[in-house]
Amino acid sequence: MRRRLAKAASALVTAVLLTAGGALLTTAPAQAEPTKQTQVQAGVWVNYKNYATYEACRQQGREMLNGGVVIDYECNWDSPFWLLRVRIE
Structure with missing residues (x-):
């Protein structure tokens, strides 16, 4: 049992x-x-284009951001140029 x-x-x-x-x-x-x-919602960072000056890089990034083309941007030194990286959805 x-x-x-x-x-x-x-x-x-x-x-x-x-x-x-x-x-x-x-x-x-x-x-x-x-x-x-x-x-997925955070977006994807893409290397966009090189610029000779930091200001030119920032100007292009601002234009793309204000135009709604991208959701964020950053300019990084990528010798001998400034690399514009953009975040897209």
Whole structure:
């Protein structure tokens, strides 16, 4: 009788653990999904064009930003020029 009770209890514990493990596995992809959406919404940085001066680079970046062509820009020194990087959706 004790063996039957022990076997039944063991089966019950195993079933509970498997169910809990399955629940964790099914919720894991749902939790990872918002991270992917955030990365997509953040946009993609693209190297656009080189400029001889920092001011020319900033001017072009501002024009593209104000025109709604890009969502952000930055000018970085890329010897011997300034590289305009833009972020697009």
